[in-house]
Amino acid sequence: xxxxxxxxxxxxxxxxxxxxxxxxxxLDEWLALYTDDAYYHIPPSDVxxxxxxxxxxxxxxxxxxxxxxxRVIRLGKVGAHSEWPRSKVRxxxxxxxxxxxxxVIRARSSFVVWRSKDITSDAxxxxxxxxxxxxxxxxxxxxxxxxxxxxxxxxxxxxxIIL
Amino acid sequence: MEGxxxxxxxxxxxRFLVPRRAFTNREIFEKEYAAIFDRCWLYLGHASELPEPGxxxxxxxxxxxxxxxxDKSGEFNALFNACPHRGALVCRERNGKSPAFMCMYHGWTFxxxxxxxxxxxxxxxxxxxxxxxxxxxxxxxxMERHGDFFFINFSKxxxxxxxxxxxxxxxxxxVSEHSASGMQIVGGTQEYAIRGNWKLxxxxxxxxxxxxxxxxxxxxxxxxxxxxxxATPLEGIGIDLGQGHALVEYTAPWGRPIASWVPLWGxxxxxxxxxxxxxxxxxxxxxxxxRIAHKNRNMVIFPNLVVNDIMAxxxxxxxxxxxxxxxxxxxxxxxxEESEWLRKYRLYNFTEFLGPGGFATPDDVExxxxxxxxxxxxxxxxxxxxxxxxxxxxxxxxxxxxQMRAFWREWERRLAAAEA
Numbered sequence: 001x002x003x004x005x006x007x008x009x010x011x012x013x014x015x016x017x018x019x020x021x022x023x024x025x026x027l028d029e030w031l032a033l034y035t036d037d038a039y040y041h042i043p044p045s046d047v048x049x050x051x052x053x054x055x056x057x058x059x060x061x062x063x064x065x066x067x068x069x070x071r072v073i074r075l076g077k078v079g080a081h082s083e084w085p086r087s088k089v090r091x092x093x094x095x096x097x098x099x100x101x102x103x104v105i106r107a108r109s110s111f112v113v114w115r116s117k118d119i120t121s122d123a124x125x126x127x128x129x130x131x132x133x134x135x136x137x138x139x140x141x142x143x144x145x146x147x148x149x150x151x152x153x154x155x156x157x158x159x160x161i162i163l
Numbered sequence: 164m165e166g167x168x169x170x171x172x173x174x175x176x177x178r179f180l181v182p183r184r185a186f187t188n189r190e191i192f193e194k195e196y197a198a199i200f201d202r203c204w205l206y207l208g209h210a211s212e213l214p215e216p217g218x219x220x221x222x223x224x225x226x227x228x229x230x231x232x233x234d235k236s237g238e239f240n241a242l243f244n245a246c247p248h249r250g251a252l253v254c255r256e257r258n259g260k261s262p263a264f265m266c267m268y269h270g271w272t273f274x275x276x277x278x279x280x281x282x283x284x285x286x287x288x289x290x291x292x293x294x295x296x297x298x299x300x301x302x303x304x305x306m307e308r309h310g311d312f313f314f315i316n317f318s319k320x321x322x323x324x325x326x327x328x329x330x331x332x333x334x335x336x337x338v339s340e341h342s343a344s345g346m347q348i349v350g351g352t353q354e355y356a357i358r359g360n361w362k363l364x365x366x367x368x369x370x371x372x373x374x375x376x377x378x379x380x381x382x383x384x385x386x387x388x389x390x391x392x393x394a395t396p397l398e399g400i401g402i403d404l405g406q407g408h409a410l411v412e413y414t415a416p417w418g419r420p421i422a423s424w425v426p427l428w429g430x431x432x433x434x435x436x437x438x439x440x441x442x443x444x445x446x447x448x449x450x451x452x453x454r455i456a457h458k459n460r461n462m463v464i465f466p467n468l469v470v471n472d473i474m475a476x477x478x479x480x481x482x483x484x485x486x487x488x489x490x491x492x493x494x495x496x497x498x499x500e501e502s503e504w505l506r507k508y509r510l511y512n513f514t515e516f517l518g519p520g521g522f523a524t525p526d527d528v529e530x531x532x533x534x535x536x537x538x539x540x541x542x543x544x545x546x547x548x549x550x551x552x553x554x555x556x557x558x559x560x561x562x563x564x565x566q567m568r569a570f571w572r573e574w575e576r577r578l579a580a581a582e583a
Contacts, residue, residue, distance in 0.1 A: 042520055044351045046257060055507040058351035058495040061520035062511055070384050074522055079379040082525035119536065120358065152354035154490060157532070158525035 008098045011107045011132060014139050019091035022162050027072040030162070035133060038065045039143040042159060049147035050129070060159055061146075071162070082160040087117040089161050093128070104142070105132040111146070113163050122156045124163055125149050170575050171546070172568070177554035179568050180546035183538045186360035191578075192486040198581030199466050199574070200225040201317045204327045206468040206480050207231055207241060209496070210311035211347035212258075217275070220258040223490075224315060225482050229303065230254050231313070234275035235262060241303040241315050242277045253300065273300050310339045311346065331408035331464050337455055338472055340447055341421050342498030348478070349510065353493040353518045359531035361467060361483040364491070365570055367527050368469040368479065369461040371401070371411045371562035372551060377530055381516060381523045385417060395423075399458070401552070401559035401566045407465030407573025409566035415459050417474040417516075420501070420509040422456030428508055435505065463566070465573050475513035487535050493518060 014033070021030040034040075042061040043049040054062040063071060074080050095110040107130040115122050124146075131143040146163040153159070171180035185191055205224055208231050212220055219232035221244055230244040230253065246253050246266040253266045253273060263280060265272040270283045277300030279293050292298060305316040307324035309332055314324050325332060339346055357364060367373070374397065375382070399413020418425030422440035424433050444452040460472045469479040479493040495513050497506060516523045549571065552563025559565030 044353055046352045046354065047350055052351070054510060055503065056350065056510075058349050058353065058510055058518075059514055059520075060353060060518055062514045067515065070387065071522070073387075074380045074384060077380050077383075079383075080526070081377065082529040120532075152356075152490075153519050154354065154356040155358065155488070157355050157357045157491075157519060157528040159520040160525040160529075 004098075007100070007105065008096060010139055011098045011105060011130075012093075012096050014132065014141070015093045015096065015107070015109060015128070015130065018141070019093050022091055023089050025075075025086055025089070027075060027162070031068060031072050033141050034065065034068065035135070035140050035142045036065055038068065038141060039063060040068050040071075040162075041143070041145045042163065043145070043147060045148055045150055045152050049126075049145070060153075075162075080160075082158055083117075085117075087115045087161055089116075090114045091163075103133060105134075105139070106130070107132055111163070113161070115161050120155075124156065124159070126163075170571055172572065174553070177550055179548070179550040179553055179564070179571075181549055181571055182545055183541075183547060184545075185574075186362060186535065187486050187538050189486055192483065194578055194581065195483075196225070198577045200482070202321060202577065202581075203466055204307070204314040204316050204324050205466075206464070206478070207306070207313045207315045209346075209348045209478070209494070210239075210308070210313065211345070211499075213239065215260070217260045217262050218258070219254065219256075219261060219264075219275075221252075221254050221256065222492075223482070225317070226484065227317070228252055229315070230264070230300075232275050238276075239306070239308070239313065240276055241306040241313070243301045243303060245300070246271055247279070247298050247300060248282075277302060309335055327406065328464065329406050329408065330404040331406075331462065334404070334410060334460065334462055335464075335470065337451075337460070338470055338476060338496065340443075340451070340455055341472075341476070342500060343442065343446060344499045346476075346496050347499045349495040349497050349506075351495070354491070355493075355519045356488065356490050357481075357528050357531050358488055359528075359535040360486055361481055361489040362570075362574070363531040363534055364481055364489060364527075365463055365467060365469075366549075366567050367531060368471065369409065369411050369463055369566050370564075371397075371399070371413065371461075371560070372564065373527075373530065374562075377526050378523045380526070382416075384515075384522055397561075399561035401561055401563050403559075403565055403569035404462075405569075407570055407577075408463065409569035410460050410462035411561040411566055412458050412460050413561040414457065415473070418508075418512065419456065419459070419474060420497075420505050420512065422452075432504070432508070435502065439505075463570060465570060471517075474516055475509050477513065477517055 040063040043052040043059050047057050078084050092112045093109050097108045099106050109128045113124040126148040129145040132139050133142045213233045216233050216235045216237045222229050228244040230242045232240050244252050248271050251268045254264045263272050272281045274280050279298050303315045304319045395414050395416045397415050401411050403409050422436055424436040462470045467481055471477045476496040477493050478496055481489045481491040483489045518524050549564045549567050552559045
């Protein structure tokens with residue numbers, strides 16, 4: 001099998017695993033997919049999400065690894081009211097494109113994430129930009145930007161789950 | 164509205180009750196548009212959003228599409244964004260720079276001040292058609308500014324902006340005075356919606372009582388991760404500014420990028436923050452500098468402009484499209500001269516608490532939506548209780564509900580005035 005195809009399959013395995021862990025609320029295991037200096041970003045809809053910089057534009061989510069961990073801790077508490085009882089979540093990931101950029105593997109993929117809780121059911125649509133690195137022969141996520149292909153978060157009021 | 168329970172405001176017994184129909188009833192909702200949104204001064208935008216001559220943006224304010232722009236000499240205009248010909252939206256972009264605006268339907272083209280410049284097939288119309296006042300884009304009846312904050316009013320008559328703002332004007336100044344060179348809206352807008360009545364967000368925006376319960380996980384996060392929870396307690400006062408405007412003013416354990424340093428920002432950050440505070444003291448005097456730097460303020464300018472000067476500054480406005488649904492827009496405001504380093508922390512601060520992805524706002528949304536759902540019980544459960552601190556003799560605390568009572572009294576006064 002050619003190397004490029006193999007790389008895509010390895011990356012897809014990782015993305016599918018990430019989706020499965022998020023869908024089943026195994027958030028500690030989800031966090032373990034990320035490097036210690038990882039980030040998790042969601043830019044707003046009125047800037048170019050592919051190029052926007054969270055240091056100069058107001059984002060929805062600007063998590064470094066510390067805040068990612070805090071997000072996971074928070075979501076495990078009854079006091080995280082917006083996710084208690086927990087939403088039903090389903091991540092669909094597809095259209096994966098992968099390229100090597102030095103030591104980094106850059107993956108772009110499409111997503112639809114459904115969140116359902118009591119009377120509401122919302123779909124988040126967009127594309128992921130994953131930065132992936134090899135560590136001891138395994139792929140790990142060094143960063144993820146979720147670019148929403150939406151005009152606004154409406155009627156969604158919140159990104160209380162992890163996209 | 165016959166048989167509708169009104170607000171119970173008993174200052175002797177300390178009882179303040181708001182009828183839940185105010186959040187659910189469609190007739191009341193339409194009356195709010197007539198008596199409040201079509202009569203009050205509403206926030207339109209900030210001067211920094213239109214940085215140069217020719218800049219424009221489009222925005223919906225109280226259900227109406229507005230084109231906010233600057234002409235080539237730099238003058239600001241607020242136009243209803245509809246073509247006088249057949250009514251199509253003239254400008255269909257969010258923002259940009261343009262000296263003129265062409266309607267995509269038949270090509271009528273308008274200047275920044277809305278005047279009809281050209282129209283295809285002009286020979287089909289009588290002489291003087293192009294200058295007929297009815298063929299021009301319509302200006303919003305009134306637009307005024309307070310500093311760099313622009314407001315519009317859909318009513319031709321009524322009090323001017325300065326009178327309307329009253330004491331709240333100086334509190335807006337406190338926000339502007341964070342900067343020597345002027346404040347600016349940071350790029351990026353948080354645009355979301357909440358399935359709840361708009362007044363629930365008004366209440367929530369300056370509700371000091373809910374923090375400990377609704378936001379327990381945020382406060383625990385501060386303690387755990389941020390190194391921010393020092394000796395500074397959550398305590399302060401609620402202030403009725405009159406005319407429906409009100410705020411809570413309090414100290415809090417989080418960092419503020421205007422001189423309340425927290426360990427997370429490091430020793431280098433402390434040097435920079437100390438310098439900002441010294442400059443601020445020189446510029447506005449020690450007393451005002453202390454208020455600006457160390458006090459948090461959550462303010463509501465009636466009916467729906469929220470200016471929260473907390474771990475960052477957010478400008479938030481929201482409009483209902485139904486009794487149980489509102490659209491929210493929120494921006495971050497920051498000093499123009501702010502260093503890259505501090506801007507980064509400001510935005511990091513903002514997103515940790517505020518907005519749809521923050522550690523707090525999603526739980527506010529949950530509270531608002533669950534209130535709205537709870538109102539469906541109807542029957543004898545007719546009232547919300549807003550009486551906390553009503554009989555306190557030494558003034559309202561920040562976690563009392565005096566600021567909400569100020570809002571509700573004005574709300575009822577305006578609805579009653581419109582009926583009279």
